[in-house]
Amino acid sequence: MILFIPVVCIAAIALVLFFLLRCLGVALPGNRHWTGWRRVVVAVSFACAASATAFYAWGAVQLMSTVTVAQDGGADSAPFPYDHPCRAQVKGAVDYEVHFHTLSTVCVMEDGERRAVDDVPQGVRVTAAASAACAVAPAGIVAAGRSRVRPTAGTVGGHR
Numbered sequence: 001m002i003l004f005i006p007v008v009c010i011a012a013i014a015l016v017l018f019f020l021l022r023c024l025g026v027a028l029p030g031n032r033h034w035t036g037w038r039r040v041v042v043a044v045s046f047a048c049a050a051s052a053t054a055f056y057a058w059g060a061v062q063l064m065s066t067v068t069v070a071q072d073g074g075a076d077s078a079p080f081p082y083d084h085p086c087r088a089q090v091k092g093a094v095d096y097e098v099h100f101h102t103l104s105t106v107c108v109m110e111d112g113e114r115r116a117v118d119d120v121p122q123g124v125r126v127t128a129a130a131s132a133a134c135a136v137a138p139a140g141i142v143a144a145g146r147s148r149v150r151p152t153a154g155t156v157g158g159h160r
Contacts, residue, residue: 002064002068004064005061005064005065005068008057008060008061008064009057009061011057012053012054012056012057015050015053016050016053016054019046019047019049019050019053020046020047020050022046023043023046023047023050026039026042026043026046027039027043038142038145041138041139041141041142042138042139042142044134044138045134045135045136045138045139045142046135048131048132048134048135048138049131049132049135051127051131051134051135052128052131052132052134052135055124055127055128055131056103056128056132058124059103059120059124059125059128060100060103062103062119062120062124063098063100063103063104063105063119063120066084066085066098066105066119067098069081069083069084070084070096080093080096084096085105085107085117085118085119086105086107086117089107089117089118090107090109090115090117092109092110093107093108093109093115094108094109094110095107095108096108097114102125103120103124103125103128104116104117104119104120104125105117105119105120
């Protein structure tokens with residue numbers, strides 16, 4: 001798992017740069033593809049996509065480091081090393097699950113109960129989700145505004 005950390009970081013940096021360059025390309029004068037209010041909405045959408053990518057990658061790297069710590073082993077590591085969140089924050093945990101979709105670690109207790117721990121800060125998860133919503137919603141509005149079909153003379157409902 002530790003080998004994925006640099007891959008995720010490099011991919012995230014590349015995507016953030018791509019989204020920021022697209023945002024600048026839309027926002028700078030001389031862009032004839034997007035005009036009026038759509039230009040602002042598309043630029044904001046690209047900026048939010050860059051933010052969502054950065055924060056989600058940050059949370060994913062933190063989860064990968066949690067998995068790496070758990071797999072490290074060594075003395076005094078049964079069932080977890082001393083710095084694993086399930087050992088540091090919860091008493092009686094015997095196993096753990098990592099959910100990359102929600103950026104969370106869930107500790108499994110002796111009786112089968114599952115408890116979420118704070119290994120990825122709540123601010124990172126909320127910012128990633130809010131930025132993703134901010135990127136998708138305006139893009140949908142712009143796409144809906146551009147996809148209207150105007151019927152031409154001699155057609156019914158836009159079909160011949």
